[in-house]
Amino acid sequence: MRSKVLKSCLALAIALAASIGSDEFAHAQAAKGPSGLPLPRFVTLKSKRVNLRIGPGTDYAVSWMYLKSGLPVEIIQEYDNWRRIRDADGTEGWVNQSLLSGQRAAIAAPWMKTKGKGVYVNLRREALPSASIVAKLEPGVMVTIGECNGDWCRAETDGASGWVAQSEIWGAYPGEAFK
Numbered sequence: 001m002r003s004k005v006l007k008s009c010l011a012l013a014i015a016l017a018a019s020i021g022s023d024e025f026a027h028a029q030a031a032k033g034p035s036g037l038p039l040p041r042f043v044t045l046k047s048k049r050v051n052l053r054i055g056p057g058t059d060y061a062v063s064w065m066y067l068k069s070g071l072p073v074e075i076i077q078e079y080d081n082w083r084r085i086r087d088a089d090g091t092e093g094w095v096n097q098s099l100l101s102g103q104r105a106a107i108a109a110p111w112m113k114t115k116g117k118g119v120y121v122n123l124r125r126e127a128l129p130s131a132s133i134v135a136k137l138e139p140g141v142m143v144t145i146g147e148c149n150g151d152w153c154r155a156e157t158d159g160a161s162g163w164v165a166q167s168e169i170w171g172a173y174p175g176e177a178f179k
Helices: 004-021 025-030 110-115
Strands: 039-046 050-053 060-066 073-079 082-086 093-094 107-108 119-125 133-137 142-149 152-157 160-165
Touching: 073 107, 133 160
Parallel strands: none
Antiparallel strands: 039 073, 050 060, 050 093, 073 082, 082 093, 107 142, 119 133, 119 160, 142 152, 152 160
C-alpha cells in the first residue's frame, strides 16, 4: 500500500515538474475560494465610499476609506460575505462583498509614478506595438477595460479608447484573457 502511494506521489511530482513554467498550468491551477470563484482575482469598488477594515466584519476597526467607485482591487481571500482585498499600492484589508463589482478596470503603471515627468503608457489604436498612439497615459491613470487577449487590453479613459499593453497596467494578470 505504502509503495503504491509513493509511486503515485512520485508520478504526480514528475508531471508537475514537467509542466512548471507553463502559463496554462498556472491558470488551470488557480485556487478557488468558498464562493467558487478564482483567487486571486481583480474586481472594482462598486460604491463611492468603501470602508477597508482590519478584519472580516463590522466589529473590526476601519483602517482606510476609499472615496472612488470603479477603483480596481484584487481579491486575495474570502471569508463568509467578506473579501480581503489588495489595492495597487499594496494596502490590504477586508470589505463586504456587496461593495465590490465584477466590472474590470486597471491603473496605468502605478509602479512608474515616481519615475518623473515624461514617462507614459501608450494607448494604441490597435493591439500592436507599432500601432499609432491614441493617447499617452500618465502612470496612475485609471482606465476601464472591457477585454484582454493575454498581451493587450482594450481600455477607455476620458473619451479616449484603444489598446494598452497588459504588462503596463495593474488590473489584469499576465497572460489573462477575457471578454
